[in-house]
Amino acid sequence: MGKVGKRFRTARGLVDPDQRYTVDEAVKLIKQTGTAKFNETVEIAVRLGVDPKQADQMVRGAVSLPHGVGKSVRVLVFAEGDAARQALEAGADVVGGDELVEKVLNEGFVDFDKAVAMRNMMAKVGKLGRVLGPRGLMPNPKTNTVVGPEGLTAAIQELKAGRVDFKVERAGIVHTAVGKVSMTEQQLADNIITLMSTLMRLKPSTAKGQYLRGVAVSNTMGPGIRIDVNEAIRLSTELR
Numbered sequence: 638m639g640k641v642g643k644r645f646r647t648a649r650g651l652v653d654p655d656q657r658y659t660v661d662e663a664v665k666l667i668k669q670t671g672t673a674k675f676n677e678t679v680e681i682a683v684r685l686g687v688d689p690k691q692a693d694q695m696v697r698g699a700v701s702l703p704h705g706v707g708k709s710v711r712v713l714v715f716a717e718g719d720a721a722r723q724a725l726e727a728g729a730d731v732v733g734g735d736e737l738v739e740k741v742l743n744e745g746f747v748d749f750d751k752a753v754a755m756r757n758m759m760a761k762v763g764k765l766g767r768v769l770g771p772r773g774l775m776p777n778p779k780t781n782t783v784v785g786p787e788g789l790t791a792a793i794q795e796l797k798a799g800r801v802d803f804k805v806e807r808a809g810i811v812h813t814a815v816g817k818v819s820m821t822e823q824q825l826a827d828n829i830i831t832l833m834s835t836l837m838r839l840k841p842s843t844a845k846g847q848y849l850r851g852v853a854v855s856n857t858m859g860p861g862i863r864i865d866v867n868e869a870i871r872l873s874t875e876l877r
């Protein structure tokens with residue numbers, strides 16, 4: 638086992654691994670343990686009572702966090718003609734058609750955080766799955782990143798504002814960022830509750846037993862902080 642640094646030992650000493658904290662208590666600890674020299678990302682891991690191997694129990698979606706994720710998001714759009722002009726006006730950082738598809742495919746260009754594709758481009762964009770798929774960058778209708786002209790501007794603006802996409806992993810866990818340590822406690826709490834509310838709304842009808850089984854938050858360099866499941870359910874239900 639590798640050595641644990643003094644900073645991490647100090648942070649770990651502030652957190653009781655056996656306690657289940659309220660959301661307010663958890664974000665307060667996130668701020669206290671976020672002492673790195675950079676602006677650490679705040680992440681959440683939610684264990685769900687689903688079997689991802691079953692197609693009807695796959696939990697996947699997107700949510701626009703009320704305070705964003707605390708960083709600028711570089712958006713690429715596969716579009717041509719009027720749609721390309723519309724994308725640039727909406728704030729897209731990189732826009733292109735055939736030449737952009739070839740750049741990603743042949744040069745491995747992935748200098749962006751999110752990708753959006755016009756529906757009429759998907760026949761060409763589809764061949765980028767082996768490049769973009771493993772990085773979670775492949776446009777997908779289920780996350781509103783494959784759109785028509787009527788939805789293009791909204792999709793780009795939502796992504797630029799901090800919309801996050803999520804998908805349950807094999808172990809039944811949803812893991813995603815919910816902000817930065819530099820954000821206020823209230824902003825972090827709002828983001829966490831908004832994500833939880835979205836997950837509750839997406840509960841599969843075929844899921845048996847307890848749906849929300851565990852919640853933990855952490856910053857990049859800090860220990861995990863467990864949140865009381867019952868309180869998380871109550872707050873997310875009230876938001877809905």
